[in-house]
Amino acid sequence: MLLEGRPTGLFTSNVELRLNGRSVGVVRARWFSEGMDLELGGHPVRFEKPSWLRSHFVLKDAEGNELGSATLKGFFGLSWAMNLKSGEGSLERAGWFTTGYVLKQGSSITARVHVTGWFTREWQVVADDSLAAEDVLLIGLVYTTIRHRESRRHHQHSG
Numbered sequence: 001m002l003l004e005g006r007p008t009g010l011f012t013s014n015v016e017l018r019l020n021g022r023s024v025g026v027v028r029a030r031w032f033s034e035g036m037d038l039e040l041g042g043h044p045v046r047f048e049k050p051s052w053l054r055s056h057f058v059l060k061d062a063e064g065n066e067l068g069s070a071t072l073k074g075f076f077g078l079s080w081a082m083n084l085k086s087g088e089g090s091l092e093r094a095g096w097f098t099t100g101y102v103l104k105q106g107s108s109i110t111a112r113v114h115v116t117g118w119f120t121r122e123w124q125v126v127a128d129d130s131l132a133a134e135d136v137l138l139i140g141l142v143y144t145t146i147r148h149r150e151s152r153r154h155h156q157h158s159g
Contacts, residue, residue, distance in 0.1 A: 084135040
């Protein structure tokens with residue numbers, strides 16, 4: 001399964017989602033929040049941070065049902081505990097000199113997420129068939145959050 005996130009323009013935070021090459025929806029970032037609103041084939045979905053104190057995110061459908069969640073592990077948090085439809089997992093940095101992450105479930109790597117080039121905001125999740133579409137979507141949204149946080153930290157230290 002391949003999920004791609006492509007910005008809809010140069011000066012927008014909106015991202016088009018493509019699942020296996022087919023457009024499935026749009027992600028819209030919220031102002032003053034790390035949450036995101038999604039429109040998936042006419043169905044609204046929310047990616048929200050229920051608490052200001054913790055790095056815990058929940059993916060919910062229009063009725064408020066939880067589709068999955070992610071929590072930053074540890075104080076410095078280089079990995080995320082993922083509660084997915086397909087089971088528990090850990091989203092971890094793929095290596096020391098890469099911006100990509102891998103999803104580990106047990107001893108297996110079931111998904112990889114990374115940017116598609118050097119100077120792009122496009123990203124993609126490549127997952128095996130054991131993961132549901134909601135799981136792959138959550139991986140992409142958490143990766144987007146990671147990239148935004150890294151970008152903010154970089155701009156704070158360089159300014």
